[in-house]
Amino acid sequence: MISQSLFAACAVLPGWDKHLRLDAWQNWQTMPLPTIRDEAWKYTNLARLEKTIFIKPATTPSSLTLNDIPLTIPEDRFCFINGSFNPALSAPLNAESYLLSQRAWPSIPKKQQTPVSYFERLNAAMLSDGLYLDIKKNSNNPIYLVLLQDKTAEFSTHHLRHRIKVHAGIKSEIVIVDWGLADTTSLTTYVIDIELSEGAELNCIHLKKAGTQGYHIRQTHAHLAKNSHLNHFNFDFGAKLSRNEISAWLQGEHAACQLNGLALARAQDHIDNQTKIGHLAPKTNSLEQYRGIIDDKACHIFHGHVLIDAHAPDSIANQQNKNILLTSTGQAYAEPQLEIYNQNVQCIHGATVGDIDAEALFYLRSRGLSDEIARQLLIFGFARSILETIHDKSLQSELALWIKTHLALDSELILDLYREDDHEDIN
Amino acid sequence: MTKPNETLENLLQQDYEHGFITDIESDTLPPGLNADTVRAISAKKNEPEFMLAWRLKAYEYWRHLTEPHWAHLKYGPIDYQAISYYSAPKVTEGPKDLSEVDPKLIETYNKLGIPLKEQEWLAGVAVDAVFDSISVATTFKDKLNEMGIIFCSFSDAVQNHPDLIQQYLGSVVPHTDNFFASLNAAVFSDGSFVYIPPGVRCPMELSTYFRINARSTGQFERTLIIADEGAYVSYLEGCTAPQRDENQLHAAVVELIALDKAQIKYSTVQNWYPGDENGVGGIYNFVTKRGECRGHHSKISWTQVETGSAITWKYPSVILKGDYSVGEFYSVALTNHHQQADTGTKMIHIGQHTKSTVIAKGISAGFAQNTYRGLIKVLAHADGAHNYTRCDSLLMGTHCGAHTFPHIESKNSRARIEHEASTSKISEDQLFYLAQRGIDTENAVSMIVNGFCKEVMKTLPMEFAVEARKLLGLSLEGSIG
Numbered sequence: 047m048i049s050q051s052l053f054a055a056c057a058v059l060p061g062w063d064k065h066l067r068l069d070a071w072q073n074w075q076t077m078p079l080p081t082i083r084d085e086a087w088k089y090t091n092l093a094r095l096e097k098t099i100f101i102k103p104a105t106t107p108s109s110l111t112l113n114d115i116p117l118t119i120p121e122d123r124f125c126f127i128n129g130s131f132n133p134a135l136s137a138p139l140n141a142e143s144y145l146l147s148q149r150a151w152p153s154i155p156k157k158q159q160t161p162v163s164y165f166e167r168l169n170a171a172m173l174s175d176g177l178y179l180d181i182k183k184n185s186n187n188p189i190y191l192v193l194l195q196d197k198t199a200e201f202s203t204h205h206l207r208h209r210i211k212v213h214a215g216i217k218s219e220i221v222i223v224d225w226g227l228a229d230t231t232s233l234t235t236y237v238i239d240i241e242l243s244e245g246a247e248l249n250c251i252h253l254k255k256a257g258t259q260g261y262h263i264r265q266t267h268a269h270l271a272k273n274s275h276l277n278h279f280n281f282d283f284g285a286k287l288s289r290n291e292i293s294a295w296l297q298g299e300h301a302a303c304q305l306n307g308l309a310l311a312r313a314q315d316h317i318d319n320q321t322k323i324g325h326l327a328p329k330t331n332s333l334e335q336y337r338g339i340i341d342d343k344a345c346h347i348f349h350g351h352v353l354i355d356a357h358a359p360d361s362i363a364n365q366q367n368k369n370i371l372l373t374s375t376g377q378a379y380a381e382p383q384l385e386i387y388n389q390n391v392q393c394i395h396g397a398t399v400g401d402i403d404a405e406a407l408f409y410l411r412s413r414g415l416s417d418e419i420a421r422q423l424l425i426f427g428f429a430r431s432i433l434e435t436i437h438d439k440s441l442q443s444e445l446a447l448w449i450k451t452h453l454a455l456d457s458e459l460i461l462d463l464y465r466e467d468d469h470e471d472i473n
Numbered sequence: 474m475t476k477p478n479e480t481l482e483n484l485l486q487q488d489y490e491h492g493f494i495t496d497i498e499s500d501t502l503p504p505g506l507n508a509d510t511v512r513a514i515s516a517k518k519n520e521p522e523f524m525l526a527w528r529l530k531a532y533e534y535w536r537h538l539t540e541p542h543w544a545h546l547k548y549g550p551i552d553y554q555a556i557s558y559y560s561a562p563k564v565t566e567g568p569k570d571l572s573e574v575d576p577k578l579i580e581t582y583n584k585l586g587i588p589l590k591e592q593e594w595l596a597g598v599a600v601d602a603v604f605d606s607i608s609v610a611t612t613f614k615d616k617l618n619e620m621g622i623i624f625c626s627f628s629d630a631v632q633n634h635p636d637l638i639q640q641y642l643g644s645v646v647p648h649t650d651n652f653f654a655s656l657n658a659a660v661f662s663d664g665s666f667v668y669i670p671p672g673v674r675c676p677m678e679l680s681t682y683f684r685i686n687a688r689s690t691g692q693f694e695r696t697l698i699i700a701d702e703g704a705y706v707s708y709l710e711g712c713t714a715p716q717r718d719e720n721q722l723h724a725a726v727v728e729l730i731a732l733d734k735a736q737i738k739y740s741t742v743q744n745w746y747p748g749d750e751n752g753v754g755g756i757y758n759f760v761t762k763r764g765e766c767r768g769h770h771s772k773i774s775w776t777q778v779e780t781g782s783a784i785t786w787k788y789p790s791v792i793l794k795g796d797y798s799v800g801e802f803y804s805v806a807l808t809n810h811h812q813q814a815d816t817g818t819k820m821i822h823i824g825q826h827t828k829s830t831v832i833a834k835g836i837s838a839g840f841a842q843n844t845y846r847g848l849i850k851v852l853a854h855a856d857g858a859h860n861y862t863r864c865d866s867l868l869m870g871t872h873c874g875a876h877t878f879p880h881i882e883s884k885n886s887r888a889r890i891e892h893e894a895s896t897s898k899i900s901e902d903q904l905f906y907l908a909q910r911g912i913d914t915e916n917a918v919s920m921i922v923n924g925f926c927k928e929v930m931k932t933l934p935m936e937f938a939v940e941a942r943k944l945l946g947l948s949l950e951g952s953i954g
Contacts, residue, residue, distance in 0.1 A: 085543065089882075356871070369883075371883055371885070371886040371888075372886055373886050374856075374884065374885045374886045374887065376884070376886065377882070378882075378883045379880070379881065380879075380890075380892070381878070381879065381880050381881070382877075382892065383876070383878045383879070384875075384876060384877040384894065386866070386868070386875050386896050387873075388868075388871065389868035389869065389870060389873065389898040391868075391896060392896075393894075393895065394893070394894065394895045395892075396891075396893045396894070397879065397881055397891075397892040398892070399881055399883040399888070400883075400888065400889035400890060400891075401886045401887055
């Protein structure tokens with residue numbers, strides 16, 4: 047997969063701890079690639095990844111513009127192209143930030159520096175760039191972190207790590223966009239650490255569309271202090287292999303998190319969402335809604351683990367996973383799991399897998415809609431209920447357009463519905 | 474609200490009522506397991522060549538397996554060489570009727586409240602009682618014989634119906650299935666065998682009481698039930714065990730086969746010794762139970778009430794192969810003190826329009842850990858498959874745990890799978906409400922627990938429902954109102 051010579055050729059970030067890097071590389075080499083015999087990887091086979099030989103580290107940024115992606119990226123943005131920071135496209139405004147390449151690893155707690163999993167180790171060994179965002183001021187505008195990949199990324203590997211710290215009582219929003227402009231065979235690992243101090247609030251919206259041949263493995267770890275609040279949205283538009291591991295640790299009293307996700311898998315996409323929520327303090331609250339729309343030969347996996355510690359009485363957890371399986375060549379796997387060690391809790395979870403509801407379809411047909419349009423409306427409505435959990439209205443309607451294009455929904459009714467800002471839930 | 478309810482705590486401190494050891498001379502093999510042990514067991518049972526060959530194959534396979542540890546269970550290492558793999562009550566000849574059975578055995582049954590005579594004549598239940606590892610009494614045989622039903626001990630079936638055994642043994646749970654099933658295949662001593670011929674509806678509930686008796690004797694039963702085309706049978710399995718200090722291993726295998734339009738209803742009440750309140754002793758219960766709906770429109774239904782054992786590792790499953798076949802799983806798992814249960818089901822939808830229902834209720838008290846683990850798998854050709862799963866957990870106490878680990882795998886767009894789960898506790902509000910109406914705490918708790926389990930209890934056959942309610946009650950409180 048990755049040879050010693052590629053590791054040697056990989057540029058070392060200035061200031062980056064050489065020992066840590068070397069340790070991570072050595073540890074990574076001794077660790078076997080996870081196989082389907084490992085519980086956490088049983089539905090995601092990495093054999094093809096292992097056979098793919100990557101030959102290039104992060105390549106030199108090419109001449110891309112932000113117009114190449116069908117999304118308005120406002121100012122206050124940081125752009126990375128093929129794994130490296132691109133100052134020309136970036137326009138940082140308010141947030142106090144510095145690149146890892148300037149001041150590597152300034153404040154990451156020791157215990158988080160030691161990578162544990164296979165891909166975290168690879169990430170630490172090969173780190174190509176990253177950002178440290180120290181958010182001390184409230185801002186009404188979201189901060190965009192954009193990662194673009196173009197066709198020069200063929201057979202290359204990129205490894206990014208961001209650290210986001212939101213200070214006490216501060217509200218902020220971050221939009222992370224991973225966009226593959228070409229269907230290149232590449233491997234991207236992404237580690238994001240989020241730290242919310244007391245009373246902080248963060249909306250983190252992650253949009254991902256890697257190319258159809260891309261391997262994209264992302265780990266997000268969030269630590270929440272007392273009264274802090276995290277809303278995490280994960281929109282995945284597919285890749286050859288897209289894995290999103292998200293963990294949220296509710297460490298302080300009254301900490302709350304919302305993890306929402308939408309997986310739109312088609313063709314041969316493979317989307318693997320793994321979430322873990324740890325309720326470690328009393329009166330913590332979590333809400334999780336993940337939905338998947340699976341078409342063609344695609345596959346969606348949802349593994350949600352809610353842990354309620356013995357020291358977390360009066361906690362509330364709600365976990366829902368729904369999947370629409372449109373073809374019998376597609377696959378849906380759902381594992382909504384609860385692990386509870388305290389009696390004073392309220393926990394529910396639910397999961398469903400099925401086709402479009404026949405009764406809803408009949409209802410729309412009886413109102414004179416064609417079968418095709420009725421199905422499109424229902425599919426869109428299914429996605430929309432996740433979309434509407436985002437507060438940012440302009441982003442919402444842009445995403446609606448993305449979803450419509452991505453699912454090849456041609457009914458004009460869909461956008462009309464959206465434009466009229468009709469909030470009646472059509473699902 | 475977090476203050477432990479003292480009355481509730483007291484109720485949870487009940488001793489195991491069925492703890493006693495009957496002193497009977499046993500014919501026991503020395504501890505240890507090797508190919509010779511397997512040969513000795515086979516020879517003692519005078520088995521035909523094919524059985525020995527199958528056992529040895531299983532033993533060879535088992536030798537290369539390692540014990541699985543993926544379950545949410547904690548227990549010390551098991552020394553498989555310290556277990557004696559065969560123990561039979563010393564009976565020179567097989568008893569012809571109850572009068573020939575050792576009176577001490579009858580006494581044991583009487584202590585348990587299952588007098589064979591009474592059951593034979595009053596309750597109309599045929600009992601194939603397994604005492605330790607060998608069948609000592611089989612009743613109602615004649616009546617069943619008339620209808621062509623075969624209900625006998627496994628060893629009798631091996632002697633008298635080797636063709637059926639050869640055809641069906643290991644066809645649902647092969648000797649390569651898992652660590653404990655392989656071990657069972659190698660060393661199983663006895664069990665029950667049922668064959669219902671085509672079109673026959675078994676007129677009574679068939680019942681077997683298993684008891685673990687001789688000290689340090691692992692019990693390895695194997696049950697095989699075949700319902701031929703259009704047949705129906707309801708089978709009851711109940712377990713109680715004497716109190717003892719060391720852990721005992723129990724690795725049973727149950728195979729059910731339902732052909733076209735056949736129905737099998739399998740009910741279990743399991744009340745083996747769970748260990749004392751400090752978690753010392755108790756039975757290790759590692760069971761592989763699986764049914765196969767081989768024919769179209771067939772149905773297999775599992776109902777279980779699990780109140781005993783220190784460790785329970787048990788996933789009664791149904792393979793829905795025939796079109797329009799139905800699988801059901803109803804379960805109440807109650808754990809108290811230091812008991813641990815990791816139980817659930819697997820429903821594998823292969824045929825078209827197959828349907829399955831899973832209702833699991835877990836109650837966890839004291840320091841116990843109770844886990845539901847389930848798999849719903851729909852294969853690509855199972856058009857119109859439907860599953861509904863509901864698992865609820867009730868927590869009683871601040872040190873216990875309740876966990877739900879469902880797995881859903883669907884490869885068919887025309888299949889519908891629904892899963893719901895909730896976790897709650899007996900609230901002070903509920904107790905207060907009932908107290909207000911003059912119901913004391915003990916009765917209130919039992920009412921709430923009974924209500925919680927009602928969906929499952931009502932699926933038990935009449936004869937069993939009473940005992941199951943009693944056992945459920947015994948594990949939590951003195952009596953149930």
